[in-house]
Amino acid sequence: MSTAAVQSHAAIDLRALPTAERPERERHLRALPAIAPRRAPRLVHGIVGLVGLAGIIVAQLGLSVVISEGAYRLSALQGESTSLARTEQTLAEEIAVLSSPQHVAVAADELGMLAGQPSQFLTLGGAVTAGGPDALHMQVPAVDQFGMHVPNALLAEAPQAAATVQQVQAAAVRPHPGMLLPAGVSAAAAPAAAEAADQPAPGTLLPTTAGE
Amino acid sequence: MRAIEAEVPLAVKRNRSRNRVRTMLVAVLTFALLATFVVRLADIQLVRAEALNAEADGRRGVSQTIFGTRGPIVDAAGTVLAESVDRWDLTISPQYTRDLVPEVDGVDEAVTGGEALERIAAITGDDPLDLQAMILAELERDPESDYLLLASGLTATQYEAVRDLGLPYVYLRLNPQRVYPAGSVGGNLVGFMGQSEPLAGIERSEDACLDAQDGDRTFDRGADGTPIPGSMVTRPAVDGGTVQLTIDADVQYQAQQLTAQYTSQLRARSGTTIIMRTDGSIVAVAESAAVDPNDPTASDQRDRGSRAFTAAYEPGSIFKTFSFAAMVDLGLVEPTDELSVPWTYTEPGVRVRDAQSHEVKQWTAAGILVNSSNSGMVRLAEDMDRADYFDYLDRFGFGEQSAVGFAGEQAVPLRDPASLDPQTRLNVLFGQGIAATPIQLASAYQAMANGGEHLPARLIASCTAADGTVTTPETGEGERVVSASTARQTLEVLERVVTDYGYETFPIEGYRIAAKTGTAQMAYEDGSGYDPSRMMISVAGVFPVDDPQFVVLTLFDSPQTIRTSGGAIPAFHDMVNLLIRQYDIPPSTTPASDVPLEWTAGEQP
Numbered sequence: 001m002s003t004a005a006v007q008s009h010a011a012i013d014l015r016a017l018p019t020a021e022r023p024e025r026e027r028h029l030r031a032l033p034a035i036a037p038r039r040a041p042r043l044v045h046g047i048v049g050l051v052g053l054a055g056i057i058v059a060q061l062g063l064s065v066v067i068s069e070g071a072y073r074l075s076a077l078q079g080e081s082t083s084l085a086r087t088e089q090t091l092a093e094e095i096a097v098l099s100s101p102q103h104v105a106v107a108a109d110e111l112g113m114l115a116g117q118p119s120q121f122l123t124l125g126g127a128v129t130a131g132g133p134d135a136l137h138m139q140v141p142a143v144d145q146f147g148m149h150v151p152n153a154l155l156a157e158a159p160q161a162a163a164t165v166q167q168v169q170a171a172a173v174r175p176h177p178g179m180l181l182p183a184g185v186s187a188a189a190a191p192a193a194a195e196a197a198d199q200p201a202p203g204t205l206l207p208t209t210a211g212e
Numbered sequence: 213m214r215a216i217e218a219e220v221p222l223a224v225k226r227n228r229s230r231n232r233v234r235t236m237l238v239a240v241l242t243f244a245l246l247a248t249f250v251v252r253l254a255d256i257q258l259v260r261a262e263a264l265n266a267e268a269d270g271r272r273g274v275s276q277t278i279f280g281t282r283g284p285i286v287d288a289a290g291t292v293l294a295e296s297v298d299r300w301d302l303t304i305s306p307q308y309t310r311d312l313v314p315e316v317d318g319v320d321e322a323v324t325g326g327e328a329l330e331r332i333a334a335i336t337g338d339d340p341l342d343l344q345a346m347i348l349a350e351l352e353r354d355p356e357s358d359y360l361l362l363a364s365g366l367t368a369t370q371y372e373a374v375r376d377l378g379l380p381y382v383y384l385r386l387n388p389q390r391v392y393p394a395g396s397v398g399g400n401l402v403g404f405m406g407q408s409e410p411l412a413g414i415e416r417s418e419d420a421c422l423d424a425q426d427g428d429r430t431f432d433r434g435a436d437g438t439p440i441p442g443s444m445v446t447r448p449a450v451d452g453g454t455v456q457l458t459i460d461a462d463v464q465y466q467a468q469q470l471t472a473q474y475t476s477q478l479r480a481r482s483g484t485t486i487i488m489r490t491d492g493s494i495v496a497v498a499e500s501a502a503v504d505p506n507d508p509t510a511s512d513q514r515d516r517g518s519r520a521f522t523a524a525y526e527p528g529s530i531f532k533t534f535s536f537a538a539m540v541d542l543g544l545v546e547p548t549d550e551l552s553v554p555w556t557y558t559e560p561g562v563r564v565r566d567a568q569s570h571e572v573k574q575w576t577a578a579g580i581l582v583n584s585s586n587s588g589m590v591r592l593a594e595d596m597d598r599a600d601y602f603d604y605l606d607r608f609g610f611g612e613q614s615a616v617g618f619a620g621e622q623a624v625p626l627r628d629p630a631s632l633d634p635q636t637r638l639n640v641l642f643g644q645g646i647a648a649t650p651i652q653l654a655s656a657y658q659a660m661a662n663g664g665e666h667l668p669a670r671l672i673a674s675c676t677a678a679d680g681t682v683t684t685p686e687t688g689e690g691e692r693v694v695s696a697s698t699a700r701q702t703l704e705v706l707e708r709v710v711t712d713y714g715y716e717t718f719p720i721e722g723y724r725i726a727a728k729t730g731t732a733q734m735a736y737e738d739g740s741g742y743d744p745s746r747m748m749i750s751v752a753g754v755f756p757v758d759d760p761q762f763v764v765l766t767l768f769d770s771p772q773t774i775r776t777s778g779g780a781i782p783a784f785h786d787m788v789n790l791l792i793r794q795y796d797i798p799p800s801t802t803p804a805s806d807v808p809l810e811w812t813a814g815e816q817p
Binding site for chain 1: 292295297298367368369371372391392393394395396397441461462465468469472473476500502504506507510789792793796798799
């Protein structure tokens with residue numbers, strides 16, 4: 001005890017020596033500054049943090065809702081566009097049938113129209129040139145008892161025209177091989193007096209005055 | 213140390229054990245959470261893997277085909293002759309065809325299977341019992357069948373009506389179809405489609421231009437079928453291109469009408485008319501009977517093609533134009549050369565006769581051609597080397613396919629002139645022993661109309677791809693066959709056929725028309741001789757002679773009422789009339805040709 005106490009005492013004593021007696025040494029040790037007492041975090045920060053987080057989440061939700069809504073709207077509009085395109089195509093098909101030459105010919109026949117006359121040519125002297133086309137078959141109706149010479153299966157979709165074709169065919173007797181034609185009718189030239197009510201014999205050439 | 217130890221307060225000891233407890237608690241909780249995850253993972257990946265995979269398969273990316281539209285075929289003015297339209301197939305799932313109950317199937321009112329079929333039948337125009345029978349038959353064949361085609365070719369209105377029925381076991385599939393708005397106008401040229409590919413005509417030969425390429429669209433689908441945004445990948449379809457033909461649909465319609473009328477009037481087997489411009493472009497090719505591509509099965513098998521391109525035959529007298537032109541061009545013959553022509557020509561091993569017997573006639577070379585004298589032609593050609601003659605025929609375009617390259621077109625090769633037997637050596641001068649298709653004949657007359665220069669026949673003007681690029685077919689260069697003066701002289705001789713043949717219906721007042729008639733015998737298929745019951749009457753012509761614009765060729769196979777070529781003359785007359793009216797061709801201002809046909813002994817040659 002004595003030696004240790006003396007030593008410790010000596011150590012203590014050493015430490016207790018006044019500063020001036022120790023050899024000059026820089027002090028490496030400094031006392032820590034006094035710590036400010038820790039305060040609890042302010043409520044504001046927490047609220048701001050939470051609100052910001054909530055805001056971000058809400059914004060993201062909102063955006064995806066809007067995008068999804070947009071997708072549904074887009075889908076609806078595309079559906080509408082497709083259905084309008086279908087309507088357009090249906091109408092275009094109807095127009096194609098109505099403007100087909102067969103329908104035009106049948107409709108013109110019903111209205112009693114005649115085929116157009118050829119142009120007349122004048123010489124510089126003012127005289128009308130002699131001659132010109134004098135078609136043997138210029139005024140032939142599009143539909144006769146044989147049906148249409150240049151048929152169109154699509155005409156069945158234009159009911160009025162189809163009905164006309166069937167009417168004309170039903171009205172005449174279909175010629176069959178071996179059927180006796182009325183006497184006096186030749187295949188070369190038909191009599192000029194062909195009334196509208198008379199059906200010309202099958203195969204006769206209609207004169208140019210027919211139908212006028 | 214003990215002193216330090218003695219200083220640890222009791223509170224710290226309690227803290228430490230509390231810490232340990234907390235740590236243990238957290239560790240336990242963490243491990244529990246981990247274990248839950250592991251169990252769930254095992255459950256998904258191992259236990260329920262198959263079921264989940266199956267469910268996911270249905271909800272993965274959906275792929276839809278975007279159909280490209282097959283390109284249209286239009287005429288020179290833009291009139292549509294063929295186009296593609298949307299049609300739908302009605303397919304049904306037989307195993308799921310059931311009565312619909314409002315609660316289970318989400319429909320507003322109950323719909324029994326029978327009612328549903330009745331509604332469908334009312335829209336498609338079928339018999340509901342037929343539909344039911346089809347479904348039952350399919351179920352008998354395969355009780356788990358999921359696909360049956362009930363009806364096809366539904367239009368857009370029908371499609372929307374079926375879709376509005378809201379039947380979950382019905383599926384409508386888009387299946388575009390080809391439609392031909394003009395019907396049988398140009399039907400033999402345009403051709404028609406089979407189930408999925410073209411079978412004839414321009415549809416077939418120009419398929420490379422017309423065909424469309426399908427695209428597709430893949431996307432992920434939401435639970436109610438709406439595509440999820442951002443997931444769509446589209447590969448666009450490429451539409452087919454437009455094929456523009458040189459024909460004029462108006463003239464084609466009227467020419468077809470005339471051909472059909474005359475064919476039925478003459479009681480002929482068939483009729484063909486070709487109208488061509490002098491630059492080789494085809495205005496119309498009319499066939500009777502024509503095929504309506506909307507309904508090809510309504511026509512006879514033989515009528516579904518185009519005889520103008522495929523039916524080769526021995527042309528007969530209309531071929532004399534070319535032998536005459538060859539002789540004039542070679543300088544062997546002048547149209548005013550004078551001959552005495554008996555009606556037969558007989559040498560050892562050969563015999564040639566005119567169509568009608570006559571006394572010895574004093575005909576000029578022009579007269580021989582106009583009167584269509586076979587023995588006269590033989591006499592004129594005594595000095596002509598057949599090799600030279602066949603060289604001319606080759607340049608006229610005989611012996612090879614026309615430049616059109618129509619589907620099924622025949623190329624009838626010329627025989628070797630050195631290998632001909634003596635009779636055939638003479639027969640080829642007046643169109644026997646040699647075969648040609650009508651298009652070759654028309655194209656050769658085009659050379660005569662074009663001042664002796666043969667241009668390739670053209671049917672297709674251009675192909676316009678969907679992106680706008682225009683390609684014109686390569687047809688090669690023209691070729692000079694005879695000199696311009698030879699062509700002019702020949703046409704002037706042929707003009708006398710029209711004015712002097714003796715048929716009232718041949719000439720048209722005010723217009724100079726050159727034409728040649730022909731009655732051709734048709735050989736048996738096996739080549740054992742000529743069929744006495746068949747003949748081909750034909751008229752080929754060029755007009756106006758002073759400024760040729762059109763070539764018209766009209767033929768009728770085996771007419772019953774008038775069996776000479778005079779039967780085709782009214783048809784030719786009407787075709788020329790049609791062209792004059794359509795194109796406002798003014799009358800000729802130059803006087804008609806006055807090439808002498810006969811001579812009398814004592815006159816100055």
